[in-house]
Amino acid sequence: MRAVGFHAPGGPEVVEVLDVPEPDRDDLLVVDVAGAAVNPVDLATRSGQIPTEGTTLLGWDLAGTVLRAPHGSGFAAGDRVAAMTAPLGTGIASMAERVALDPAFAVAVPASLDLLVAAALPLAGVTAVQTLRLAGLGAEDRVLLVGAQGSVGSHVAGRLLARQGPTDLVVRPGDADVWAVRLEQSEALGTVRTSPDTIGPGTYDVVIDTAGVPTLVDAVREGGRFVTITPFSAPTPEDHPSVDVRLTSVEISREDLQDVVARAASGAGVLPDVESLPLEAAGRAHARLEAGGVRGKLVLVP
Ligand SMILES: NC(=O)c1ccc[n+]([C@@H]2O[C@H](COP(=O)([O-])OP(=O)(O)OC[C@H]3O[C@@H](n4cnc5c(N)ncnc54)[C@H](OP(=O)(O)O)[C@@H]3O)[C@@H](O)[C@H]2O)c1
Incomplete structure (x- = not known):
């Protein structure tokens, strides 16, 4: 399956769509990703400002639909979810066709909230x-x-x-x-x-x-x-x-994400404008964010 990453740090041109193995863990929530927002931390990781070793996959935010859920996780196939995966700590990057993650990271997305908007919210x-x-x-x-x-x-x-x-x-x-x-x-x-x-x-x-x-x-x-x-x-x-x-040093928190998603679904606050782009445009999205002046979120759609 396809995922966004890079082999060695550098400019936006090092960002590639890579072929990676399908998630195959039964103890994790497997999500069919609808969208994964690009954040400044992805740029800092790709540029080497935040050091990583070897081939590195990118992406902190996702929203999508559950494909498989472990027994007792509270989720079932077909549920709409959002999550912050925090790959620097967890090793789980969100910019992929499918992502396997700890169900404790995920929250339900109400039907009233567009999945691409939900994908722009977590981090x-x-x-x-x-x-x-x-x-x-x-x-x-x-x-x-x-x-x-x-x-x-x-x-x-x-x-x-x-x-x-x-x-x-x-x-x-x-x-x-x-x-x-x-x-x-x-x-x-x-x-x-x-x-x-x-x-x-x-x-x-x-x-x-x-x-x-x-x-x-x-x-x-x-x-x-x-x-x-x-x-x-x-x-x-x-x-x-x-x-x-x-x-601030942001940490994964289901309660905080639930608060963010519920608030957005209720129409409170300021919802981000979302521009969707294919995974293949990830490098261009990095270049645009780096240049400044982007308003709202660039969301990669696998
Ligand atoms: N510590 C943590 O846990 C944590 C968590 C999340 C994010 N971050 C970091 O926080 C920063 C912001 O993240 P973000 O996702 O909100 O990025 P963002 O969407 O790019 O927002 C940053 C905003 O700051 C504006 N800005 C820059 N200089 C300004 C100035 N002098 N006056 C007024 N506005 C100015 C930018 O405007 P222009 O586009 O016009 O330049 C941009 O709108 C990033 O460095 C990110 O890595 C840290």
Whole structure:
């Protein structure tokens, strides 16, 4: 069967569709993959920024239909499911025609939710939930979210805007209008900002950075929190002793994924626009994401 991977790290051109064995384990959930979203971690793995050894298969997100389910797993053939497979820890990559995974990773996808949209949710949505938990926001906290238009950022933003609290958003200039309307129609009170350089020092109780703008650590008041999801561009805590710098390290969580999927199915928050591409376009998808400016998710369809 076909799966996306690479033999040696490099540019987007090293990404290939490889011929790999069919999953044959009876103790795992075997999913016929409808879609697998491309995420920045796939680019970091393929480029060698995250080291791997030998031929490496890619993909963290999937949604699809169960082909075979182990007895007692709570799933049956034909069920619609989504999962975050976290291949760097589990060895299970999602960009393949069929994937075998621990049933504990999977959640049911309600009939009301398109499978390709479900395929775009796991990593970004679960990261958002875990980042907000790490941020530990109080009701009165003045919050700045950096990168609200991004994949993780839009999940965080959707949740922040449902909270009645002071919330400012940093987005790219081209995204400002749409986010100004969302902010206006939300429970939150705040403004959309497009020039992070003009934000004064010590303005916020909490800054949540989903875009990799570590200089905004200066926008946190003394004793406040800077919560980032970008390990390669995080402020060094020793350089900012008066700020509590926290870094999300996303973990597989069925409960968090269930929360993300249920919220999307109910229409709450901001659903990602999805562009579907064949597996063979994986390298082009990497090149587009690397260039920046992609909005929504690129989802590979086997
Ligand atoms: N720590 C973890 O557990 C974890 C989990 C998931 C993701 N991540 C990492 O988090 C990062 C974001 O992931 P993602 O999936 O959300 O990526 P994404 O969809 O590409 O979102 C990143 C967004 O940040 C925007 N951005 C960059 N610089 C900006 C600036 N100065 N002002 C405003 N916006 C800016 C980008 O805009 P442009 O496209 O216009 O550049 C893009 O919309 C990646 O580095 C990813 O690897 C970490």
